[in-house]
Amino acid sequence: MSRGSFVFTSTALRSLELDEDMLERHKYKKQLTSHHFNSYMLKKEIRDRTPLRFSTDTPPTVCQDVVVQNALYTGDLEAMQHVFPRGSTVNLIIEPQGGDMRWVPTGEGLWSLSYEQELTTPLHITAGRGFTECLRLLLQRGANVDLAPRGTTALHESCENCQPECTKLLLIHGANANALTEDGLMPLHFCTSPESVGCAKYLLQYGAAISGRTLDEGDTPLHVAASNGLPEHTELYLRYGAAVDKQNNEGVTPLIAACSEPQEVQELERYFKVCQKLLAAGADVHAMDQDKNTALHKACKNVNPDVVDLLLANGACVNDMGYGGEAPMHNILKVVCYKVSHHPERIVRALLNHGSIRVWPGALPKVLKYCCGSPRTIEVLLNAYSHLKVTDTWVESVSSEMLKEHKEFYESIFSLAQTPRSLQHLARFRLRTFLEGRVHKVVPKLDLPTFIKNYLLLEYRGYVH
Incomplete structure (x- = not known):
């Protein structure tokens, strides 16, 4: 062996694969950043050429006025009409008082314990709290609808807090339905609860990308709906053409995502309905993630008997082995003691009736x-x-x-x-x-x-x- 060579082991190969994957992700993030920068510069050039009409052309100013904050946080429309008269600046950056304490550098190697301030705007506050009339007033005063001081827009805020009327109002006034946060999340990715289906409908009506993927995990809106057990969202996204077997960066399909989440007893039916809709749309019951786990492996691990019965009825294989050499039967037996209320006996019975391997008698x-x-x-x-x-x-x-x-x-x-x-x-x-x-x-x-x-x-x- 020459002095410049080394032993090429499986560990070294895995390290090179990880390095290659990291480089690919870095390249993708760099391309995405370049795209957003170019888009921003193009919009800025168009805006610079347009005659000044609204206060959106002026840079936002920082506001620590308690009176203004009280009016915003309480949704006091009358007070806001006085605070924001016609012609006033509504593009404010709000610094709320209080918050969590954290150590921050003060220079020369010194640190100080200070309150963590999360910057926000009047639009974020009113949209997130459902103060529709207050939000309308701000928009009429020329508020910048896509202002994002901490990486999220008011549209993200309204979707996260399930405020469909505010979502609709923001979209009517030109909010970007595909705006990305610093983490690469679109407003559709913030629709994570059953009450947010109205927001999702408006987003899709105004051009939200049904195939948009998160930057880190590569999840589509359908992945998000499935992993949160949202049957109405699932049906809506499928109707708009969502890819039923799209894999994220870890090889997880929406069906596997629906079976992967820990589920409380009261949530079992919701996840069952999601799986029903995905399978009816043609989801592949044999699809595997990067660890060679199928939806059946995950459903057994999270003890959802109805989902297990559904997967078996659609041809799921009871003896598929993951990378760890574990079949679905192994997964259910490992969690029985934690999930007695989920009726794990139904799953063990169904697996055995479909020909599952048995436990070695000595164990x-x-x-x-x-x-x-x-x-x-x-x-x-x-x-x-x-x-x-x-x-x-x-x-x-x-x-x-x-x-x-x-x-x-x-x-x-x-x-x-x-x-x-x-x-x-x-x-x-x-x-x-x-x-x-x-x-x-x-x-x-x-x-x-x-x-x-x-x-x-x-x-x-x-x-x-």
Whole structure:
């Protein structure tokens, strides 16, 4: 090996790939900055050639007047008419008093603890608080509709705070529907709650780019709607031509994004409706992100049973492995103890009925330890085996609290240390083994009583036999 060479390892290759990715992102940011600068200079040239008519041609001035701030923050229209008479300057930079304390440099290596001031404007204040008439007054006085002292415009503010009437008013007066913040976010990216759908509608009517992507993550508005569980936004964006399988910088599609977010019990239905609309629009259920995780992996991790059933009904593969070698079954078993109220047993049952791999028998005591808070999950899991080698380790794996709360159930498991599985269960196991991954398709079609079909599909009984 020459003195100028080095060992080209997989680590070095990965480092070079990361460097290349960083250079690409830097190049993209540089191009975007150049584009905005050129656009700004062009607008400035046009503005300089236009005769002065409004106060927008004068640079904004800093205002610390408490009277002015009180009128703005309270939406006092009468007071604002006195504060901003015709011909007055309305392009103000407001420095609110108070805020969070932070250390700031004062020069010569010294630092001072001062209040953090977030600069804003009268338009931002009124638009963000829904003071429509006050906002109209400012716009009539010639306020600069796209002024952005801290990187966001009043339009971003109105969308973030779900103020559709203010959003409409700003757009009517020429606000840029595709204005970018310093972080590369458009107003559509600020529509993150169900109440913001009115703002999103107005933005699209006034030319907002449905395919606009955030600078850092590369998320489209559809990604944002999906990750926030917004079915109305999702339907709206799809109607305007949003790409249903567009991947962001990490390879995440809107469907994967909808399944990736942690969800409270009251939010499960919203995310289910989003997934329904995406799949109806042709979303690819087999799409994978950079870590080779599918929407099913994510739905299992966040324990949304209805979404799991929906994905399986649309052909999702139960045994796809991510880069970490984990199948959907691994993901659900790791979070059972945290998501008992989400009914994780439904997911374990659905995965097994669709042919999912099972846990290695030697690891069952460990699973019992971490999943004992959900007896139904344990029941479904154990009924996928013909024989169980129950030992003292099994008994020790169940906490005394869970053992007391579900005494009869766990005693039925521990009794299998002396007795084999029942003949009825062995017959079920044999039939399920013969059908393999077709259990969910074949069993419902069998000419059998309903209670037998439910038994074959691992319905819960409250004990193991």
